[in-house]
Amino acid sequence: MSPAREPARGDAGAAPTGVPSSAGAASSGSLEQLFTGQTTTHDIGYAVPAPSRKRRHVGRWIALVVVLLLVGGIAGGGYALWNTYGERVQAFLGGGEPLDYEAGLAxxxxxxxxxxxxxxxxxxxxxxxxxxxxxxxxxxxxxxxxxxxxxxxxxxxxxxxxxxxxxxxxxxxxxxxxxDYSVQLREGLTLAQSLDLISEQLGLARADLDAAVADPSAYGVPASTLEGWIFPATYDFDEGVTPQQVIDTMVKRTVQSLDAAGVPEADRERILIIASIIEREARSSEDFYKVSRVIENRLQPTNQETFGKLEMDSTVQYGAGEMGSGTVSTSAEARNSDNPWNTYMYPGLPIGPIANAGDLAIDAAMKPAEGPWLYFVTVNLDTGETVFTSTLSEHEKAVAQWQAWCSDNPNSGC
The missing domain is CATH 3.30.1490.480 (Endolytic murein transglycosylase)
Structure with a gap:
């Protein structure tokens, strides 16, 4: 994700926040089944006596407290269970924030x-x-x-x-x-991924879309491919739209975003390269501008003499075909792969964009935050917390923090 042996954003952090995982179920056993209605307190060793209507609310509290103590233990286990199930306990008891809006608010x-x-x-x-x-x-x-x-x-x-x-x-x-004639593309998709979605959502043959993107000059793009030029947005088309018309609309939308950000025509490809890296690496809107600064600082001649290379794992993943690997780290094979996107092997920016960048990433590429940072690493893939540093020793401490998090959170996309 960032220079010098740290994870790239890539496709990871993919597990949606707030969606229960099988790992959670395995660790809590029948407690998970209690919440999903697959078992009762009687099944796990505690039968709740039928309460009177007056005492029912109090009884529900007592039953759940007893279950938590029995299954998780009074001390550390109970604390861990509350971290996992606290919101759901509150929702079950009616005392927490409901997960749904009230009807009639739409x-x-x-x-x-x-x-x-x-x-x-x-x-x-x-x-x-x-x-x-x-x-x-x-x-x-x-x-x-x-x-x-x-x-x-x-x-x-x-x-x-x-x-x-x-x-x-x-x-x-x-x-x-x-x-039926709409398509929605999210930020961070590659050209190939975008074409797959366009084909699926519009019912256009994938081969026809491949032919439509074969010659970037047909759309006024001075690059060898349209990677990075298919803008992530929602598009509505008329029935009978052709693949060429679809691609032309999306490329024009990219130009619109570049113009709105004040990108000179001669710098369009360079800004899209930087923006695509930002899109794949940054976690929050603030981080977009900080990652942009790290890239700019790394590209300064004095820093290039010190570091030599940009060293962005997202570009390495792209060049080695590992964008869909499900991890934020690059393999040894990828880092040794000789291709023009390997920023561990070659100095400067990669030869072209690695993904579709949105308005925020393009703006960040034009307006990097002020700061001395030369390194960054996301130390918590669930929250997206990212540490930016300016010295190698500080960076190594952050990497150790990330490694500790990965050790505590196996199968989390590290």
Whole structure:
């Protein structure tokens, strides 16, 4: 993710925040089943006597406290269980923040893209990010709690903001809510990934799209490929749109963003290269501008004499075909791969962009934050906490912090 032996953002951190994992279930056993309705307190060794209506609320508190103490232990185990299940305990008891909006609040318009293989666990965070549901696990938890099986059909759907999970599932069943000639591309996709989605969402043959992007000069792009020139956005097309018209629209949208950011025409490709690295490396909007500064500082002639190379793992992953590896770290094979995107092997920027960059990344490439940083490393892949440093000794401490986090969080994308 950053120079000098640290992880790249890549495709990792992919597990959506707030979506329960199988690892959590394994560690808590029947307690997980208690929350999902698959078992009861009687099944795990504590039978709750039938309370009177007057004492029912108090009884529910006592039952759950006893369960937590029995399963997790009074001290460390109980604390760990509360970290894992605290919000769900509160929601179960009615004292916590509900995961769903109240009915009747839906307003405006929002869109969500569903791709082949999507499930409740993968769709749930998409809905939250689009402002449709209240939490990243709202839909997933609603489906679990109500034992709902639902087959998600690929496509772009027009929904509303602040919907209940029940209303979302109802809307996804309505054919009119599926936009047959729309496509939605997120930031950070490669050209190949973008073409796959365009083909799937618009029903255009992949071979025809490959032919449409074969000659970048047809769209006024002075580069050998259109990598980085397919802008991430939502597009609406008319029936019968051709692959060439689709690509032309997306390239023009990229030019629009470059012009809005004040990028000189001669610098477009260079800014897109930097912006694409920022898009793959940075975690928060503030980090976008800091990562931009690290890149600029590394490219300074005096620093190049010291460090020699940019050393960005995201570029190494791209050059070695490891963008979809599911980890933020690059393999030894990738770092030894001789290709023009290997910034551990060659000085300066890579030969071209590595992904589609959005407006924020392009703006950050033009306006790096002020700072002396030469290194950065994301020390917590769940929260995205990133440490920026200006000396090797400081950086090595941050790398050790990241390694400790990875050790404590196996199978987390390190």
């Amino acid at each position: 307003t405006g318009e929002a869109r969500v893209t569903i791709v082949s293989g999507d499930t409740g666990a993968s769709v749930s965070p998409k809905l939250f990010e689009a402002g449709i549901t209240k939490a990243s696990n709202s839909l997933y938890q609603y489906m679990v709690d109500n034992s709902i099986a639902f087959t998600f059909q690929p496509g772009v759907y027009k929904l509303q903001q602040q919907m209940t999970s029940e209303a979302v599932l109802a809307a996804l069943r309505v054919p009119e809510n599926r936009l």
